[in-house]
Amino acid sequence: MTIKYKTIKEIKNMISHKEISNKELVQEVYKLINENSHLNAFITLNEDSSLKKAENFDNNPSDSSLAGIPIAQKDLFCTKNLRTTCGSKILDNFIPPYSATVIENLEKAGCISIGKTNMDEFAMGSSNETSFYGNVHNPWGDKLVPGGSSGGSASAVAAGIVPAASGTDTGGSIRQPASLCGITGLKPTYGRISRWGMIAFASSLDQAGPMARTAEDCALLLNEMCSHDIKDTTSLDENIPNFEDSLNQSLKGKKIGVVKDLDLASLDNNVVKVFEDSLKEFVSLGAELVDISLPNLSLSVPTYYVVAPAECSSNLSRFDGVKFGRRSENPKDLEELYIQTRSEGFGDEVKRRILIGSYVLSAGYYDAYYKKAQQVRRLIKKDFDEAFSNADVIMTPTTRGPAFGMGSKGSDPIQMYLEDLFTISANLAGLPAMSLPNGNIDNKPIGLQIIGNFLDESSILNFAHMYQTKTNWHMYTPEGVKE
Amino acid sequence: MDKKTVTTISYLSRLKIDGEKEEKITNDLENIIKFVDQLNDIDTSDIEPLTNPLEKTAKTRDDIVTADNLKKELLEIAPSSNEDYFLVPRVVE
Numbered sequence: 001m002t003i004k005y006k007t008i009k010e011i012k013n014m015i016s017h018k019e020i021s022n023k024e025l026v027q028e029v030y031k032l033i034n035e036n037s038h039l040n041a042f043i044t045l046n047e048d049s050s051l052k053k054a055e056n057f058d059n060n061p062s063d064s065s066l067a068g069i070p071i072a073q074k075d076l077f078c079t080k081n082l083r084t085t086c087g088s089k090i091l092d093n094f095i096p097p098y099s100a101t102v103i104e105n106l107e108k109a110g111c112i113s114i115g116k117t118n119m120d121e122f123a124m125g126s127s128n129e130t131s132f133y134g135n136v137h138n139p140w141g142d143k144l145v146p147g148g149s150s151g152g153s154a155s156a157v158a159a160g161i162v163p164a165a166s167g168t169d170t171g172g173s174i175r176q177p178a179s180l181c182g183i184t185g186l187k188p189t190y191g192r193i194s195r196w197g198m199i200a201f202a203s204s205l206d207q208a209g210p211m212a213r214t215a216e217d218c219a220l221l222l223n224e225m226c227s228h229d230i231k232d233t234t235s236l237d238e239n240i241p242n243f244e245d246s247l248n249q250s251l252k253g254k255k256i257g258v259v260k261d262l263d264l265a266s267l268d269n270n271v272v273k274v275f276e277d278s279l280k281e282f283v284s285l286g287a288e289l290v291d292i293s294l295p296n297l298s299l300s301v302p303t304y305y306v307v308a309p310a311e312c313s314s315n316l317s318r319f320d321g322v323k324f325g326r327r328s329e330n331p332k333d334l335e336e337l338y339i340q341t342r343s344e345g346f347g348d349e350v351k352r353r354i355l356i357g358s359y360v361l362s363a364g365y366y367d368a369y370y371k372k373a374q375q376v377r378r379l380i381k382k383d384f385d386e387a388f389s390n391a392d393v394i395m396t397p398t399t400r401g402p403a404f405g406m407g408s409k410g411s412d413p414i415q416m417y418l419e420d421l422f423t424i425s426a427n428l429a430g431l432p433a434m435s436l437p438n439g440n441i442d443n444k445p446i447g448l449q450i451i452g453n454f455l456d457e458s459s460i461l462n463f464a465h466m467y468q469t470k471t472n473w474h475m476y477t478p479e480g481v482k483e
Numbered sequence: 484m485d486k487k488t489v490t491t492i493s494y495l496s497r498l499k500i501d502g503e504k505e506e507k508i509t510n511d512l513e514n515i516i517k518f519v520d521q522l523n524d525i526d527t528s529d530i531e532p533l534t535n536p537l538e539k540t541a542k543t544r545d546d547i548v549t550a551d552n553l554k555k556e557l558l559e560i561a562p563s564s565n566e567d568y569f570l571v572p573r574v575v576e
Contacts, residue, residue: 097556097557204536231549231550233541299525302518305515305518305519313496321562324560324561325562332572334572336572355498356512356516358495358496359492359516362492362495368523369519372522372523374532376525413511413515430535430536431536
């Protein structure tokens, strides 16, 4: 009995009908990891502890919502006594003495953290090509990138190894790989999920979220991942609804904002067709389309590439070789210890972003770049405030095209930065947004982005679930359509 | 963006850029700055900067100990430490 490509819901049924024991389930996951080792989706495995937990569930069955469910955790979350590298050489020996709040929340609900997934170094990348631990491969094709930065998580779910994985999203790092790997991934409202124990990249943008095969599973995971955490001062103290409750609501009369100033002409014709077909499906489900305007949308990428590097240069100053992680050998003094440790430990993309951050924050440039970008950030947020006065959700393609080949973006970093054109604005405005599969181009999946209003993950999940009850794009796997 | 600026910001960042990579990184930084310079065309007079999407004041909490003391565990994972301190090369002769 295989668990390949099964959803959480299906696996829960298999366990409750005793079609598989918890131990067999976990053994099966490790078998799939081995069979798919060429994907390089994992950096560290957690086999002994996972098998023990599974045996424990066999001996003492539990009815908690994720009891025995194997989940792959992005290697950006601190996991107690389990190596956490963040895709970087500088943390290749880091074993945290504590777990991130979101990991604790998931484990309290019974999930088994089966391993840590590969990612772009410090989550800086859109193709998983910046990881110190090597590229992750997309199961949909040889030499195709899985997207990034949560590329290992996306690849592991897309290959059917695990039903779900955790991810983080600073400018699109859940949604873009979800689109390129044909899975469903949600970035919640900024502050919904505690950032405590997440290795910080850009603190005003970072947000954790679920990556799974269906919107239904994302709702289940989100229920467990969200909490108000006094250890994170930006953690929201707001009512957390049961996200499963609204999944089946009718879409009749609900409004979808379609961005009229989106330059669709710059996109692949196939991407436009897939997007327009999806809108038609929603109309047939009873939703209405309304034109909205986001006039500052095109400024989101340049705004992001000031704000994110500024926050990164500040956050990454903690990696100095003194308290944890790698230290360079035989430095002659303290200054050399810092400089050598950081120069040896960080890769080129991370260095580039730290340097940009130091530049835009330095005396004489602060107002021209950092303050300016934060002002434009407010304009982008205002556009969304206005758009949501007349729409329940906003839809765009998630990406400009399907998965691209490794190395194909060349050496110009801006070409890679533009990969996140449609996703970045939701991070700047702090809004929840999801990507779900809505088509195939040359047998490669592609995703639809649904952006919701502040704290309104429920509407996104409702639209996504209703779409997935009517279409089967989420059932496509690299081996054909799931029955 | 010239080599002198790159040297200055490298030092501020406590990073050393290898000689062979210096030209490429100077070029990349130049292009990135040119790319973000388009923000200067936007009129932002009277617009308050948005530093955080929540725009809420951080909450305070009662000053009570809520976490375990991890001193031993934290010193154990340090590259160099004794029973009380992180150790670094001597800074005072």
